[in-house]
Amino acid sequence: MNIIEKINRLKKERNAVILAHNYQLPEIQDIADYTGDSLGLSIEASQVKADVIVFCGVYFMAETAKILSPNKTVLIPAKNAGCPMADMINVEQLRDLKRRHPQAKVMCYVNSSAGVKAESDVCCTSANATMIAEKAFNEDDEIIFVPDRYLARYTATQVKRNFVFWPGFCPTHVKILPEYVIDLKKDHPEAEVLVHPECSAGVISIADQVLSTGGMSRYAKESKTRKFIIGTEKGMVYRLKKDNPDKEFYCASEFAICQNMKKTTLSKVISSLENMRGEVTLSEDIIKKARVSIDKMIEYTLAKKR
Ligand code: 13P
Ligand code: SF4
Numbered sequence: 001m002n003i004i005e006k007i008n009r010l011k012k013e014r015n016a017v018i019l020a021h022n023y024q025l026p027e028i029q030d031i032a033d034y035t036g037d038s039l040g041l042s043i044e045a046s047q048v049k050a051d052v053i054v055f056c057g058v059y060f061m062a063e064t065a066k067i068l069s070p071n072k073t074v075l076i077p078a079k080n081a082g083c084p085m086a087d088m089i090n091v092e093q094l095r096d097l098k099r100r101h102p103q104a105k106v107m108c109y110v111n112s113s114a115g116v117k118a119e120s121d122v123c124c125t126s127a128n129a130t131m132i133a134e135k136a137f138n139e140d141d142e143i144i145f146v147p148d149r150y151l152a153r154y155t156a157t158q159v160k161r162n163f164v165f166w167p168g169f170c171p172t173h174v175k176i177l178p179e180y181v182i183d184l185k186k187d188h189p190e191a192e193v194l195v196h197p198e199c200s201a202g203v204i205s206i207a208d209q210v211l212s213t214g215g216m217s218r219y220a221k222e223s224k225t226r227k228f229i230i231g232t233e234k235g236m237v238y239r240l241k242k243d244n245p246d247k248e249f250y251c252a253s254e255f256a257i258c259q260n261m262k263k264t265t266l267s268k269v270i271s272s273l274e275n276m277r278g279e280v281t282l283s284e285d286i287i288k289k290a291r292v293s294i295d296k297m298i299e300y301t302l303a304k305k306r
Helices: 003-014 026-031 038-047 059-068 091-100 114-118 129-136 149-158 178-187 201-205 213-222 235-243 266-275 284-305
Strands: 016-021 034-036 052-056 073-075 105-109 122-124 142-146 162-165 192-195 227-231 248-251
Touching (some): 003 266, 016 026, 026 235, 038 052, 038 284, 059 073, 091 114, 114 284, 129 284, 192 213, 227 235
Parallel strands (some): 016 034, 016 052, 105 122, 142 162, 227 248
16 A cells, blocks of 8 residues: 555545645645645634544644634644744734734734734634734724734734834745746746735735745736746745646746745655644633634634625
8 A cells, every 4th residue: 555545545434635835845735635834724723523633734733723613623744844934923922912902903814823813813824914903903903913014013014003013024035035026937938926915015016926835826826927937935936837837837946945834744744644643722712812813814704704
């Protein structure tokens, strides 16, 4: 029995589904039941019928799946796959910020711990930050936005809101420099530049579209353009090429690799399914409190689609 057959057999035995983020290794994306961005994965996790969710991504994503499906067993094959940006703010730091801005509401990027989500009024992802800021707050509200200062600044250019920034950032996306994009554009002048809002303002200023990874996926499929320069983590290029074999995708930076996203391997997926290893556990109290901010985000998102 080969490795894929083994995973499929284990999936059946455990009644499990495999969810994977767009930055996962190609072989992980290929065995996943669903591959997507943080928002898509959250919605998928909230609707899963299976007993077990094997989450191939980083820890805050698996935690979000557990918060949304508390009665399911959520396994993360690479338990040490953290998100350095999410670790840039902890609960104590957020509480301190709230004490210094007693009137402020808190909007947290999904790239944050369950504890930080539990202290927040509403959650957002890169796919819906502008819409959430617009719908959940008024122009005169003071809004603490944690932890990504780049997503916060980009959102502030899209909607008139009064943000208090936190100095977090993604160490992978800051490796994408405007000059890399400009050089690629010289070689491929007809290419459209799609970048993630975690990129610096300099990169965003020369982009044609600023999109979540799910947004990039949809945009590339629907656009008549055949060439794209992709300003996000390198794994996204695999996903785009796989879905659009007739189009060309150029990675804006070969250095933009999230090591944590690459920690999930096929053998770790097998081991976690075989031994039910890497279970995500959270206290009932944290699940209840963190769920409020995530549910609010999902409600706004689904209401917009209706
Ligand atoms: P997406 O939600 O756009 O997939 O982004 C997640 C992430 O961690 C980007 O670095
Ligand atoms: Fe976190 Fe950046 Fe990796 Fe995304 S790419 S998981 S924000 S470190």
